[in-house]
Amino acid sequence: DAMVIQNPRYQVTQFGKPVTLSCSQTLNHNVMYWYQQKSSQAPKLLFHYYDKDFNNEADTPDNFQSRRPNTSFCFLDIRSPGLGDAAMYLCATSRAGGYTDTQYFGPGTRLTVL
Amino acid sequence: AQSVTQLGSHVSVSEGALVLLRCNYSSSVPPYLFWYVQYPNQGLQLLLKYTSAATLVKGINGFEAEFKKSETSFHLTKPSAHMSDAAEYFCAVSDSGSSNTGKLIFGQGTTLQVKP
Numbered sequence: 001d002a003m004v005i006q007n008p009r010y011q012v013t014q015f016g017k018p019v020t021l022s023c024s025q026t027l028n029h030n031v032m033y034w035y036q037q038k039s040s041q042a043p044k045l046l047f048h049y050y051d052k053d054f055n056n057e058a059d060t061p062d063n064f065q066s067r068r069p070n071t072s073f074c075f076l077d078i079r080s081p082g083l084g085d086a087a088m089y090l091c092a093t094s095r096a097g098g099y100t101d102t103q104y105f106g107p108g109t110r111l112t113v114l
Numbered sequence: 115a116q117s118v119t120q121l122g123s124h125v126s127v128s129e130g131a132l133v134l135l136r137c138n139y140s141s142s143v144p145p146y147l148f149w150y151v152q153y154p155n156q157g158l159q160l161l162l163k164y165t166s167a168a169t170l171v172k173g174i175n176g177f178e179a180e181f182k183k184s185e186t187s188f189h190l191t192k193p194s195a196h197m198s199d200a201a202e203y204f205c206a207v208s209d210s211g212s213s214n215t216g217k218l219i220f221g222q223g224t225t226l227q228v229k230p
Binding site: 004006009033034040041042043044047048050062090092094096097098099100101102103104105106107109110 | 146148150155156157158159160163165204208213216217218220221222223
């Protein structure tokens with residue numbers, strides 16, 4: 001089945017230790033999104049890629065970066081995680097990024113910062 | 115700026131009862147609206163979406179929502195709740211105020227509890 005896969009499902013890191021979260025998709029979609037969802041809150045968009053074009057949200061901290069080496073994979077890098085970065089990180093894809101396009105979400109990676 | 119507001123962070127119903135989850139939107143342009151469901155420790159799954167065609171939208175798992183422009187609402191309903199419906203539900207609007215990126219702006223979510 002075509003799907004969005006996130007690895008790992010659970011990640012524990014130490015304060016200030018860089019961490020990378022992975023997302024892959026078999027849908028061959030052009031757009032990949034990263035959302036941050038803190039406990040009991042709504043998902044919040046961090047950034048997205050339209051093909052190779054990177055689009056950062058204005059309020060995304062500089063601590064967060066992303067890479068998309070090819071259509072299938074996208075990575076979220078947190079350079080120096082703080083306690084406030086503990087959250088569920090959701091990857092999503094859409095075919096063309098249009099206003100009415102459905103976004104398909106992965107299962108998420110829950111990040112714990114010690 | 116566009117936004118959605120979900121009234122009621124927690125809703126509890128008995129199995130077999132009507133489910134009604136409320137969502138109101140604010141938008142200066144015709145909105146595109148979505149309902150997603152999130153089960154514990156999982157990603158979001160699309161239930162249904164409104165894209166300016168029919169105002170009554172039918173989705174998966176027996177859910178439907180009606181777009182009411184006069185009330186700026188897009189409430190989610192299901193005639194008869196099932197235990198498996200217990201989850202977090204998010205209403206979202208597509209941010210058509212910026213470039214065509216498909217950015218979703220989510221409401222705060224409503225936790226649905228279904229009692230036996």
